[in-house]
Amino acid sequence: MxxxxxxxxTTPEHKASLDAFAASQGKSVGHVMREASAxxxxxxxxDEDEQQLATLVREVNAAVPRMRADIKEAIASMSRANAVVDxxxxxxGAGV
Structure with missing residues (x-):
């Protein structure tokens, strides 16, 4: 690798805390820093994925009512066309 x-x-106090924490875990400061940064x-x-998902959910929630209305109108239009064909x-006659 x-x-x-x-x-x-960092401050001397923070360095001392970091040293103490690493020692208490039986790890090096470098190892602790690699884990922490990962x-x-x-x-x-x-967090970014969660924000993207929340945006997608808002968009879907806004789109579904419009889609339902469009489907309802399409069904009504097909029913009218079927009545004319019938x-x-x-x-x-065709003038119904």
Missing amino acids: QTERVTFL IYIAQATA AVLAGE
Whole structure:
């Protein structure tokens, strides 16, 4: 595995807390930082996915009533067309 060095500055108190936490977990500070950054990135991705899903749900919720109205109108139009065809076939003429 190829690695690269990442350096960041922090306060002495934060560094001491980080050292203590890593030691209590039996891990290196580098390992703790890799895990923490991986979790942070994964959470950011999950938050973005959640926002996209919420947007999609809003769009679907807005579209469904329009789709229902369009389907209802299409059914009514087909019923009118069927009535005209039935009248023509029954010999009543096309002007129904």
